[in-house]
Amino acid sequence: MRIEVKNLSKVYNQTAALKDVSFSLTEPKIYGLLGRNGAGKTTFMEILAGHILASSGEILINGDRPFDNRKLTEKICLIKEGDNFNKDMKVKQILRSYSLFYATWDHQLAMDLIREYNLPLHTKVKSLSKGMASALGIIVGLACKAPVTIFDEPYIGLDAAARKKFYEILLEEYEKEKRTIIFSTHLIDEVSLLFEEVLILQEGTLLLQEGAETLRHNTCSVSGPITEVEQFLENKEVIKRDQLAGMMTAYVFGSKTEAKQAGLTVEGVPIQDLMIYLTEKKGA
Numbered sequence: 001m002r003i004e005v006k007n008l009s010k011v012y013n014q015t016a017a018l019k020d021v022s023f024s025l026t027e028p029k030i031y032g033l034l035g036r037n038g039a040g041k042t043t044f045m046e047i048l049a050g051h052i053l054a055s056s057g058e059i060l061i062n063g064d065r066p067f068d069n070r071k072l073t074e075k076i077c078l079i080k081e082g083d084n085f086n087k088d089m090k091v092k093q094i095l096r097s098y099s100l101f102y103a104t105w106d107h108q109l110a111m112d113l114i115r116e117y118n119l120p121l122h123t124k125v126k127s128l129s130k131g132m133a134s135a136l137g138i139i140v141g142l143a144c145k146a147p148v149t150i151f152d153e154p155y156i157g158l159d160a161a162a163r164k165k166f167y168e169i170l171l172e173e174y175e176k177e178k179r180t181i182i183f184s185t186h187l188i189d190e191v192s193l194l195f196e197e198v199l200i201l202q203e204g205t206l207l208l209q210e211g212a213e214t215l216r217h218n219t220c221s222v223s224g225p226i227t228e229v230e231q232f233l234e235n236k237e238v239i240k241r242d243q244l245a246g247m248m249t250a251y252v253f254g255s256k257t258e259a260k261q262a263g264l265t266v267e268g269v270p271i272q273d274l275m276i277y278l279t280e281k282k283g284a
């Protein structure tokens with residue numbers, strides 16, 4: 001589905017959460033929506049899902065506005081950090097209600113995931129542990145197969161193994177059938193390999209929208225003796241430098257080929273460090 005964000009602003013009382021943001025998501029991809037605390041990510045995702053209204057500007061999904069638009073919201077699923085479900089309903093009832101809402105619901109996948117995450121079908125949401133409630137969110141987000149699926153820090157309380165399983169299944173399902181997945185997380189290093197495109201919000205404005213491959217291609221981590229690394233860094237934009245025992249590792253904008261030719265050890269730059277650098281630089 002084509003998502004067009006046009007001059008989007010949202011003001012809560014005195015706080016401007018989004019300030020005249022414009023961009024488009026034109027293809028089904030896995031998008032990483034990143035940014036520091038309070039950057040406006042949740043606000044954006046809630047407007048996109050039709051849960052709240054913008055103060056000005058708009059989001060159009062295939063040309064339509066999502067707010068109060070049942071035909072469109074049946075194609076969008078937002079899974080948040082918590083409070084996704086009615087606490088007095090049992091897991092089984094939650095699955096049933098979502099299966100009725102989403103025409104694309106995959107019952108078999110939901111049942112497989114219930115087994116995978118060992119969730120009790122007859123327990124009320126209020127009696128689930130934090131991790132179990134997150135697992136239920138993930139199950140719903142995956143099984144609804146909504147053409148626009150949004151995960152906003154969906155895994156509070158889930159352990160590392162359960163999160164890894166989630167990433168694997170997300171990728172597996174995405175490979176079977178591409179859809180627009182927007183993923184917001186602070187555990188960037190864990191998830192960044194999934195991202196095909198990265199958007200960074202900074203204090204309510206869009207700082208960057210770039211293909212993940214391009215980001216990886218245009219940056220590199222170089223290591224070697226301090227003098228050789230410093231020589232390579234001359235006239236380049238440096239993201240980060242670390243020194244230890246006469247050796248230096250630096251993250252830098254530049255081509256990996258050039259760094260290899262300089263005899264340095266070359267690796268990729270973690271997207272998390274890039275995000276920190278870009279948001280600090282703008283804020284400085």
Ligand SMILES: Nc1ncnc2c1ncn2[C@@H]1O[C@H](COP(=O)(O)OP(=O)(O)OP(=O)(O)O)[C@@H](O)[C@H]1O
Nearest residue numbers: 012015016017035036037038039040041042043044
């Ligand atoms: N309901 C609300 N009422 C008042 N201010 C709000 C409300 N929701 C968000 N804000 C403010 O809007 C700004 C953006 O918040 P938002 O939750 O969208 O950011 P975020 O990028 O999702 O942050 P985090 O990573 O911490 O979850 C913040 O300054 C926040 O305090």
